[in-house]
Amino acid sequence: MSSTPLRSAATPPVIVFDLDGTLVSSMDDLVVTLNVVLEAAGHEAIAPESVRTMVGHGAKVLLQRGLEANGVAWTEDSLAPLYAHFLTYYEAHIADHTRPFSGVVDCLARLRDRGFRLAVCTNKVERLTLPLLAALDLTWHFDAVVGGDTFERPKPDARPVLGAIERAGGMVTGSVMVGDSVTDIDAARAAGIPVVAVDFGYTPVPVRDLGPDRVISHFDDLEAALDELSV
Numbered sequence: 540m541s542s543t544p545l546r547s548a549a550t551p552p553v554i555v556f557d558l559d560g561t562l563v564s565s566m567d568d569l570v571v572t573l574n575v576v577l578e579a580a581g582h583e584a585i586a587p588e589s590v591r592t593m594v595g596h597g598a599k600v601l602l603q604r605g606l607e608a609n610g611v612a613w614t615e616d617s618l619a620p621l622y623a624h625f626l627t628y629y630e631a632h633i634a635d636h637t638r639p640f641s642g643v644v645d646c647l648a649r650l651r652d653r654g655f656r657l658a659v660c661t662n663k664v665e666r667l668t669l670p671l672l673a674a675l676d677l678t679w680h681f682d683a684v685v686g687g688d689t690f691e692r693p694k695p696d697a698r699p700v701l702g703a704i705e706r707a708g709g710m711v712t713g714s715v716m717v718g719d720s721v722t723d724i725d726a727a728r729a730a731g732i733p734v735v736a737v738d739f740g741y742t743p744v745p746v747r748d749l750g751p752d753r754v755i756s757h758f759d760d761l762e763a764a765l766d767e768l769s770v
């Protein structure tokens with residue numbers, strides 16, 4: 540049992556979680572989907588190690604990067620049918636291989652017990668985010684879910700992070716972002732809240748080099764990191 544006192548229920552801080560590469564290991568399903576779409580359009584499949592460096596800005600940008608890796612120039616018009624295929628295929632295979640990372644579910648429960656509100660702030664569009672959370676039975680943990688298309692601009696804009704805190708009914712002071720990539724760190728900075736990075740996510744450079752306030756290698760270590768940040 541934690542000895543940390545419960546927080547005031549009136550104005551709780553919010554732990555705002557990124558989704559892909561932070562809460563869930565979605566890489567395998569993203570790789571399969573991207574390559575199904577690219578190959579159907581007559582292009583080469585991309586190696587999983589390369590796809591890992593392309594995730595974090597939403598499916599449309601992933602597809603754009605997949606085309607660019609094939610040396611294919613794209614326009615909004617040429618991208619549209621491929622993006623439609625991506626959405627349809629990925630929706631039908633959203634949790635074939637995707638699972639919460641080790642320790643996630645227990646950690647979410649402990650944070651709730653400690654009086655935090657919890658939110659998701661991902662650059663995945665809502666159409667994909669909501670079914671993925673539901674398929675993994677994660678939805679009920681969260682007071683708010685913000686996708687890449689919920690507000691005008693996605694992360695690294697501050698608005699989705701601040702919107703997640705607001706929709707979760709919490710206050711900005713004491714809230715913390717937990718993410719795996721530069722978009723999360725920059726969004727947290729823009730929102731004026733600290734950021735804990737996980738080092739097992741999807742990023743082309745080591746996340747430690749991006750200057751997060753704390754780095755964890757397992758969700759069992761998140762509460763200690765939050766305690767160190769005095770939130």
Ligand SMILES: O=C(O)COP(=O)(O)O
Pocket residue numbers: 557558559560594595596597598601660661662663720
């Ligand atoms: O690139 C995506 O699909 C979304 O990524 P995120 O959950 O890490 O923001």
Ligand SMILES: [Mg+2]
Pocket residue numbers: 557558559560561595718719720740741
């Ligand atoms: Mg991520």
